[in-house]
Amino acid sequence: xxxxxxxxxxxxxxxxxxxxxxxxxxxxxxxxxxxxxxxxxxxxxxxxxxxxxxxxxxxxxxxxxxxxxxxxxxxxxxxxxxxxxxxxxxxxxxxxxxxxxxxxxxxxxxxxxxxxxxxxxxxxxxxxxxxxxxxxxxxxxxxxxxxxxxxxxxxxxxxxxxxxxxxxxxxxxxxxxxxxxxxxxxxxxxxxxxxxxxxxxxxxxxxxxxxxxxxxxxxxxxxxxxxxxxxxxxxxxxxxxxxxxxxxxxxxxxxxxxxxxxxxxxxxxxxxxxxxxxxxxxxxxxxxxxxxxxxxxxxxxxxxxxxxxxxxxxxxxxxxxxxxxxxxxxxxxxxxxxxxxxxxxxxxxxxxxxxxxxxxxxxxxxxxxxxxxxxxxxxxxxxxxxxxxxxxxxxxxxxxxxxxxxxxxxxxxxxxxxxxxxxxxxxxxxxxxxxxxxxxxxxxxxxxxxxxxxxxxxxxxxxxxxxx
Amino acid sequence: xxxxxxxxxxxxxxxxxxxxxxxxxxxxxxxxxxxxxxxxxxxxxxxxxxxxxxxxxxxxxxxxxxxxxxxxxxxxxxxxxxxxxxxxxxxxxxxxxxxxxxxxxxxxxxxxxxxxxxxxxxxxxxxxxxxxxxxxxxxxxxxxxxxxxxxxxxxxxxxxxxxxxxxxxxxxxxxxxxxxxxxxxxxxxxxxxxxxxxxxxxxxxxxxxxxxxxxxxxxxxxxxxxxxxxxxxxxxxxxxxxxxxxxxxxx
Numbered sequence: 001x002x003x004x005x006x007x008x009x010x011x012x013x014x015x016x017x018x019x020x021x022x023x024x025x026x027x028x029x030x031x032x033x034x035x036x037x038x039x040x041x042x043x044x045x046x047x048x049x050x051x052x053x054x055x056x057x058x059x060x061x062x063x064x065x066x067x068x069x070x071x072x073x074x075x076x077x078x079x080x081x082x083x084x085x086x087x088x089x090x091x092x093x094x095x096x097x098x099x100x101x102x103x104x105x106x107x108x109x110x111x112x113x114x115x116x117x118x119x120x121x122x123x124x125x126x127x128x129x130x131x132x133x134x135x136x137x138x139x140x141x142x143x144x145x146x147x148x149x150x151x152x153x154x155x156x157x158x159x160x161x162x163x164x165x166x167x168x169x170x171x172x173x174x175x176x177x178x179x180x181x182x183x184x185x186x187x188x189x190x191x192x193x194x195x196x197x198x199x200x201x202x203x204x205x206x207x208x209x210x211x212x213x214x215x216x217x218x219x220x221x222x223x224x225x226x227x228x229x230x231x232x233x234x235x236x237x238x239x240x241x242x243x244x245x246x247x248x249x250x251x252x253x254x255x256x257x258x259x260x261x262x263x264x265x266x267x268x269x270x271x272x273x274x275x276x277x278x279x280x281x282x283x284x285x286x287x288x289x290x291x292x293x294x295x296x297x298x299x300x301x302x303x304x305x306x307x308x309x310x311x312x313x314x315x316x317x318x319x320x321x322x323x324x325x326x327x328x329x330x331x332x333x334x335x336x337x338x339x340x341x342x343x344x345x346x347x348x349x350x351x352x353x354x355x356x357x358x359x360x361x362x363x364x365x366x367x368x369x370x371x372x373x374x375x376x377x378x379x380x381x382x383x384x385x386x387x388x389x390x391x392x393x394x395x396x397x398x399x400x401x402x403x404x405x406x407x408x409x410x411x412x413x414x415x416x417x418x419x420x421x422x423x424x425x426x427x428x429x430x431x432x433x434x435x436x437x438x439x440x441x442x443x444x445x446x447x448x449x450x451x452x453x454x455x456x457x458x459x460x461x462x463x464x465x466x467x468x
Numbered sequence: 469x470x471x472x473x474x475x476x477x478x479x480x481x482x483x484x485x486x487x488x489x490x491x492x493x494x495x496x497x498x499x500x501x502x503x504x505x506x507x508x509x510x511x512x513x514x515x516x517x518x519x520x521x522x523x524x525x526x527x528x529x530x531x532x533x534x535x536x537x538x539x540x541x542x543x544x545x546x547x548x549x550x551x552x553x554x555x556x557x558x559x560x561x562x563x564x565x566x567x568x569x570x571x572x573x574x575x576x577x578x579x580x581x582x583x584x585x586x587x588x589x590x591x592x593x594x595x596x597x598x599x600x601x602x603x604x605x606x607x608x609x610x611x612x613x614x615x616x617x618x619x620x621x622x623x624x625x626x627x628x629x630x631x632x633x634x635x636x637x638x639x640x641x642x643x644x645x646x647x648x649x650x651x652x653x654x655x656x657x658x659x660x661x662x663x664x665x666x667x668x669x670x671x672x673x674x675x676x677x678x679x680x681x682x683x684x685x686x687x688x689x690x691x692x693x694x695x696x697x698x699x700x701x702x703x704x705x706x707x708x709x710x711x712x713x714x715x716x717x718x719x
Binding site: 414415416417419420421422423424425426427428430431434435437438439440441442 | 520521522523524543544545547548549553554556559560562563564565570571573574577578609626630
């Protein structure tokens with residue numbers, strides 16, 4: 001008998017189907033002030049946003065390419081188009097989305113997931129959202145879930161202006177500045193005080209165009225005592241030229257509020273994923289990151305959390321899987337900036353077929369953050385001798401009476417584990433896959449079932465080495 | 469003439485460069501209980517690993533015959549699906565893989581049919597009750613953080629679920645307290661009850677054999693079977709150890 005059905009129908013092709021580029025508008029490659037002004041005009045920015053874009057561009061020009069991580073010299077901004085508008089307008093029903101785009105999202109299972117298990121969905125195709133919808137009962141609670149562009153022209157303009165790129169300023173690093181200059185698309189979420197959104201919202205980002213960049217911005221504010229689970233997914237078909245993703249996620253978690261932010265990232269392996277995610281958590285608030293990184297050629301991704309009020313806490317659960325040709329530099333960063341704050345980082349990284357996976361953790365405990373706790377655990381698994389795994393922990397502790405722990409292990413799949421499962425009838429491949437799936441179980445356990453299955457499917461694809 | 473069920477034919481096994489088992493002959497018929505006893509390092513566990521197909525052990529001469537066919541070229545999973553089972557002395561711990569998930573897939577593959585979660589759970593629950601193991605262990609990571617006794621019970625649970633034709637128990641009683649030995653023995657009785665399964669028990673103590681009807685006892689010393697007898701041999705070893713079987717220079 002062959003393997004079970006849930007790993008039978010593995011097919012990378014659903015991610016890889018490209019649509020012909022009939023974009024109605026594609027800005028010329030490269031980055032100039034005229035291009036930035038052009039994007040701003042296209043998007044009908046308020047004046048303050050145009051100014052932010054221009055300041056960001058100036059900052060971009062002043063900053064150097066980071067030299068401490070995986071090489072990114074293959075990425076040439078002169079050959080990246082920073083804005084590709086699909087040939088459609090944003091719709092709130094799938095029937096109004098053009099067929100080829102709708103089919104793409106159907107294949108990725110988005111409308112089905114929306115019907116079954118989501119409170120709202122945003123779907124971005126290249127630089128613009130093509131679909132945004134939120135369930136009536138959630139909207140009736142006062143929850144705002146919309147695209148940033150239209151929100152900037154409505155009653156939430158002030159809220160956006162005072163929060164947009166305040167947590168991740170353009171000066172933060174070169175690609176944050178790039179993002180500030182050319183950002184397009186993404187989502188704006190506001191959950192009013194004491195509103196509990198019981199089922200998740202999801203945004204899905206699909207980059208179809210060749211040699212293009214995607215720079216979506218996600219801005220989420222969860223007000224006092226409210227709670228939300230937000231899911232982000234991303235994928236792209238593979239091209240033989242570089243694509244760039246430099247998104248930005250800013251999360252504001254209010255007093256006693258709770259936010260869970262889950263990501264399953266599956267960019268194609270020509271993607272430079274230089275993404276910035278940051279959260280600030282006020283008193284008694286709780287932030288949970290669940291992060292699965294499977295795709296991209298090179299990733300720089302270190303979701304950061306500032307614990308800004310007493311008794312705030314953060315949990316980061318992550319898995320990174322680097323296969324052939326991938327150099328994934330991921331991690332998590334926590335700044336304890338108030339007393340009695342806690343952080344728990346639990347990550348797994350897997351490398352295979354020459355892949356490199358590096359995990360960096362950084363925990364800072366400021367003078368103010370007495371009686372804080374931090375626990376960091378990183379485990380790495382190398383599936384063969386050509387692959388590499390590193391963990392690079394950093395801790396900066398400036399307060400007394402803190403409780404800090406760190407453990408890191410790097411290992412290989414032992415032959416005794418494989419033989420044990422084979423003695424129960426698993427083939428060698430099945431045994432390896434089960435062990436790897438178990439190893440990554442810290443993340444899949446935290447995901448809603450559909451996403452856990454999706455993640456297991458991605459692991460199966462990686463284990464079979466059929467990904468391009 | 470009935471088909472030969474299981475036999476070792478002049479079996480030589482090495483681990484790395486070293487030959488550990490030097491020409492063992494043995495035949496097991498359906499429903500029989502065989503015991504291989506011997507001092508530490510005699511090659512007992514090596515025989516178990518070789519039968520199951522551990523790739524770290526090489527059969528460099530002779531044959532392992534199952535239903536008359538040599539199986540030494542088959543990988544462990546094929547042998548398992550055909551009906552051979554090894555209860556490990558030190559089962560591997562697998563983090564993140566729940567026992568019930570692994571076992572459900574294993575049982576479906578062994579039986580060659582889909583089994584609903586409902587029916588599987590029902591069966592597993594009754595087997596776990598027999599082994600006096602709390603059902604919460606079914607959802608726990610396979611052997612991960614289990615005590616020595618829990619691991620051994622979990623092995624017997626898997627055996628009862630997989631219903632092998634030949635089960636090899638490698639030092640199943642080692643590290644168990646008196647109650648756990650009794651519980652595990654009850655599990656083994658349940659396996660033998662339907663009289664179609666055979667047992668090959670590898671042990672250096674005799675505790676687990678007290679309540680079992682042993683058909684043959686083999687004494688292995690330095691990789692060779694030096695004596696084969698009936699259950700009375702167990703009694704003899706129980707009284708005077710392996711001394712009388714050791715070659716002169718080792719005494």
